Amino acid sequence: MKLYTAPSPSGLRVSAFIAEKGIEIPTETLDIQVGETRTDEFLQKNSLGEIPVLELDDGTLLTETLAICRYLEALYPEDPLMGTDxxxxxxxxxxxxxxxxxxxxxxxxxxxxxxxxxxxxxxxxxxxxxxxxxxxxxxxxxxxxxxxxxxxxxxxxxxxxxxxxxxxxxxxxxxxxxxxxxxxxxxxxxxxxxxxxxxxxx
Ligand SMILES: N[C@@H](CCC(=O)N[C@@H](CS)C(=O)NCC(=O)O)C(=O)O
The missing domain is CATH 1.20.1050.10 (Glutathione S-transferase Yfyf (Class Pi); Chain A, domain 2)
Known part of the structure; x- marks a missing residue:
């Protein structure tokens, strides 16, 4: 699993979620100011040219902050951040x-x-x-x-x-x-x- 993110509001939403969970996920930090999410390579990962993107080991790509959080919540249910019932x-x-x-x-x-x-x-x-x-x-x-x-x-x-x-x-x-x-x-x-x-x- 690998997270593509950037110091930005959407990046913060996922990085804070991960920090609150106390988990570690390999991360690549991109520079959105110089267009690193708009390269041909990154557009293959998210056609919207935006972080965050979570790339799973089988190549599945998850985008959208809350979808990524929902997936991580299911994988790591301890310290719930999305309700319990x-x-x-x-x-x-x-x-x-x-x-x-x-x-x-x-x-x-x-x-x-x-x-x-x-x-x-x-x-x-x-x-x-x-x-x-x-x-x-x-x-x-x-x-x-x-x-x-x-x-x-x-x-x-x-x-x-x-x-x-x-x-x-x-x-x-x-x-x-x-x-x-x-x-x-x-x-x-x-x-x-x-x-x-x-x-x-x-
Ligand atoms: N709906 C998206 C919004 C993501 C988004 O707006 N990402 C911004 C950073 S806050 C981005 O990557 N911008 C790069 C660009 O537009 O070039 C989500 O919540 O995941």
Missing amino acids: PLTTAKVDMWSRRMEQQVMGPIAQVAQHTFTFFADKLEQLPAYAETQKRLQDKRWGWLDAELADGRRYVCDDVFSVADITGMAVLMICQFAEMPVPERFGNVKRWETAMYERSSWAG
Whole structure:
């Protein structure tokens, strides 16, 4: 098994998952800034030209962060990060989706429409990015209200892959210089908890 990754939000999602599991997987770190995921060789592994990719010993290629995490969770069930029974698994899926769509969605759009890295990958609309900055503020407000019961982690107060998705959001926020506003004290508490994890590599 070999993981292709890069120091990036999606790379962090898999590397933090692996670190939390306490497992080791041979890894090749690519430089996405110089297009190492866009070479003919790498496009054979992922036609989207993106990390992460997990290559299995029989040559099977798994892409997409959560699919890779799901596979590793099944292989290494100790220290579960994706629930342990039908209900907790469904709840983690629910929170993963919420963190990905609601919390990561707007800041990812800000990045795509303002970072020079994406300039040759899509038609950038800086004015649209401004709307997404305002939306990000609203989404932090939504998460803040959700966390008002004082819990440390987003799903049932148990650290899960949904929090790891949140770590990736924090990493994009650092790149975009858009910190979580101080007025969202509950989100700030969760953010501190993320920075305290040894798996945090932002
Ligand atoms: N949907 C993918 C997104 C992967 C993705 O966006 N990867 C970025 C790094 S965060 C990448 O490899 N970009 C390289 C490029 O676009 O050239 C997943 O979650 O696995």
